[in-house]
Amino acid sequence: LTLDGLLVPILFYASCYIAGAALVVLILYVIDRPRAEATLWHWGRTGAALVLSAASLTALSVLGILPVLSAVSDTTAGWLIVCAQLLYVAPVMLVSVAPLRHGKVDEVLTRTLTSMALLGLLFFAFVGGLTLLDPYLARIEAPRNVVAGLYMILLLVIFDRLARPLRAYLRAVFLTDRQRARRVVSRFQEQMRTILDHETLVRRTVEVVGAAYEARSAVLFLRPSGPEGPWLSSTYHPEPPYLTERLFRRLWPHFEREGRIWARNPELNESRLPPEEARLLAERGAALAVPIQGDGAPMGLLVLGLKKQRRAVYNLEDLEQLRSLSGQLALAVERLTLVEREKVLARQRAEAQLVALRAQINPHFLFNALNTIIALIEERPEQAEAVVEHLAAIFRHTLQTGGHPFVTLDEELTLVAHYLAIEQARFGEKLRLEWDIDAAVRSVPVPAFAVQTLVENAVKHGLEKQRGGGCLRLAARPGPDGLTEIVVADTGAGIPELFDQPVDIPLPETLFGLGLTNVSARLEQLYQRRDLLRIASRPGRGTTVRLLLPPAPATEAGDDRPRPDRAVPAAP
Incomplete structure (x- = not known):
């Protein structure tokens, strides 16, 4: 038994096997081209034809039908046989890579290339350094083995210090598009907490995912308000035929019931979507359909189209990342739902406090006004009639503003003017008023009854306690940083608890009663x-x-509510 007698049959039968496989590939392309392209990846018709030709020539040459090997030297013939054997490895590698591309190979490949690059750098540094040192070592007659050992130790120390930055740099160099997409999606998952509304969350999610995975198109349907709530949707580079909401509603019951990922590729598909629905998704260019898993049940569906690169596909790493994104998106939706609920409760609480404030103000007005009217009705009936008109205007203002939390400053000053007119009827000349209102701020929205409460507090707790009365100054003007500054100042008795406090401090919460406390809480x-x-x-x-x-x-x-009556006296 000779070596030629052993190798020639092996090479012949291997050539026949490879030629037969290439022929099957060509037949598959003729019968079902989409299936062949989806299954064989880079192994196309051109490659199959080339391998069929090469395998056929090799088989005929081994048999001696074609005088290729006999026409060259033994060395050349040996190299041709080696090349043929290497060529036959290519189909095996391509067939192996075709299913592996759906698996988690990117991280392994990046680490392998990084380690090989580091070892290569170490090898070339060692060999190159010794090559440069050899002439010098021969001249000084130094022991080469000792120097080589010391040089290797030095390189190991240097590479130990540089290993981490070198590894990070090489990993960045060998980073694949899939790993870059993974980083982009991971960063977006961290940024979800900064998004403050559902519409922006849906739009940003589909834009980031579509761009990161280089999908031709993407669409996201989300129902954040529960099973009976409306659907929110957003698209990324939509392509016809579109996945419309009508078609989505047809598909949704299955995904809602099953909650599994559908993939166009059988290797990745987890869903048992009926063939008719799967065909509809495939006809619209869908490659993946990922349910958004909420608390116990899906709340939406993310559909990704085929990738822009013709041969690019999704793999298991993509599915894991999208599954993680689905969970983070569901948590973000629940967080925003809680935030919206808190806002509603806060608004209701503010409205309740406003109602309580109005309920407090109206009896106070009524009590003081009636006492004033009784005192004036016999001696000065005209002035008593004016007090009645001011009182009616105040109640009319309260009814017309209703539950609105804001009024314009001009409307609020009108209410204050009516209130102060009644107080001037009570105190006479003891109550002096100064107005300094900038016209530029009259239309600024202010919380209802906020200024009136400050004015009432100044009269009741400041000026009313002084025998000789005092002056009340009311000013409003534009302030710094876009603020509107409203000042209520009195020359009354002051607040002893604040005499030793720094000037202009925030309102102490425990110092005042219900009125100012409500104003502070509403602000x-x-x-x-x-x-x-x-x-x-x-x-x-x-x-x-x-x-x-x-x-x-x-x-x-x-x-667009009716505006309060601005009967005399109008705000200064």
């Missing part, structure tokens, strides 16, 4: 700030309260 709920109501008090100089108002929230600032 915090409306603007999410605690420094908008500031107070200063000095003995002999009275108390000054500053109200700083940012622009009102867009959803609160505008309304």
